[in-house]
Amino acid sequence: MSTFAIGDIHGGLKALVQVLNKLEVTEEDTLIFMGDYVDGWSESAQVVSFLIELSKKINCIFIKGNHDVWCEEWLKDESVNPTWYMHGGKETIDSYDGFTAAEKSEHLTFFENLLLYHLDDANRLFLHAGFTSMHGVVKEMFPGNFYFDRTLWEMALAMNVTIDKNNPTYPKRLQHYAEIYIGHTPTTNFGIPTPMNRANVWNVDTGAAFKGKVCAMNIDTKTYYQSDNLPGLYPDEKGRN
Template sequence: MRTLAVGDIHGGLKALTQVLDRAQIAGEDKLIFLGDYVDGWSESAQVIQYLMELSKTNECIFIKGNHDVWCEEWLMQGLVNEVWYMHGGKETIESYNGFSEEQKKAHCRFFEDMPLYHVDDEKRLFVHAGFTSMHGVEREFDIRGFYFDRTLWEMALTMDRRIKKDSKFYPNRLKHYNEIYIGHTPTLNYHKYQPMNAINVWNVDTGAAFTGRLSVMDIKTKEVFQSDTLPMLYPNEMGRNK
């Protein structure tokens, strides 16, 4: 059985199905999605529907991202966050044309059930963005950090790899987990097109919302599977604005 971490999808159903095909997903594979399923390309609602069906054949964990929070608010209360609308929300709302109220309610429940993080038996943490508590995710003061924080990744990037985990200079919040898997901050920001590693943090968001690809990583072997670039798959669309 493989455990696979899946980066931010952002409404790119074509990329999702393509990369899962390239990874040759089998029924015994466990899939951990790192959030931001919606907003960007034109098939956000279709992505959610696909993931709901996929969870019937595979063990799946769906971490909640900031775009998923905004979409859930809209589905539940009709709230249209202005920032969300300008950063992919408009396309997500349009993708729900033709979906019944019952289907929308089912999608809302799907979002409601998403955890904000997951820690497995090998002390590997999966979270959309990050966290700030030196005591670990269980004692995070503001849960918005789980889907908005970038300081975890920024800190990991600046660390000297020669610093060992038992050093007093090693950040306490990193000591709780053997590995940490995140999305949220596209590796395109650093001119990288593959998942990036810094200390014990792996960033699997390779910019599918923009001009990048959707990535899937085997967390044991670190083998990476990728889709084509999203503009190639959606040539008549613009994707999401930063």
């Protein structure tokens, strides 16, 4: 039995399928999706349909990303967040062309049921972005931080990694969990095309929204699998810029 954390997809169905084929998952495995299923490439609606069907065959845990929040709002009442529209929302709206009202309703239910975070039996935390409470996710006062916050990752990047976890100067946010897995901030922002690890935080967003790849990591072995670069899979598209 293996558990895989899968980074941001951003409408790149072809990349997602590539990665899943490399994993060779079985019915005993668990897939934890870190959010941002939509916005960027042309197959956002198709990604959601694919994930709904996949979850009927394999144990899937779906985390909510900020782009998923915007898409949920649009599916609910057709409200278009201007920021969303400029950052992949237009492509997502276009991808729903030809979808029936029943199919859109099924997708809305999918988005409404997404988790803000997941904590497993080994005290490993999975969430899209971060949190700010020094007391951990259960004390987070602003739920939007789970899918918008970047300070958790920024803090991890700035840390002196030689500090022992039991040292009083060690960030209290990180002391609550054995490991923390996130997406949201592409590792390609730092010139790194693969997953990044700082302290006990693992970032598995390897830039699929832009010129990077969809990534899946085995959380026990830390072996990771990646798709081709998204622009190569969608040569007639620009993705998010």
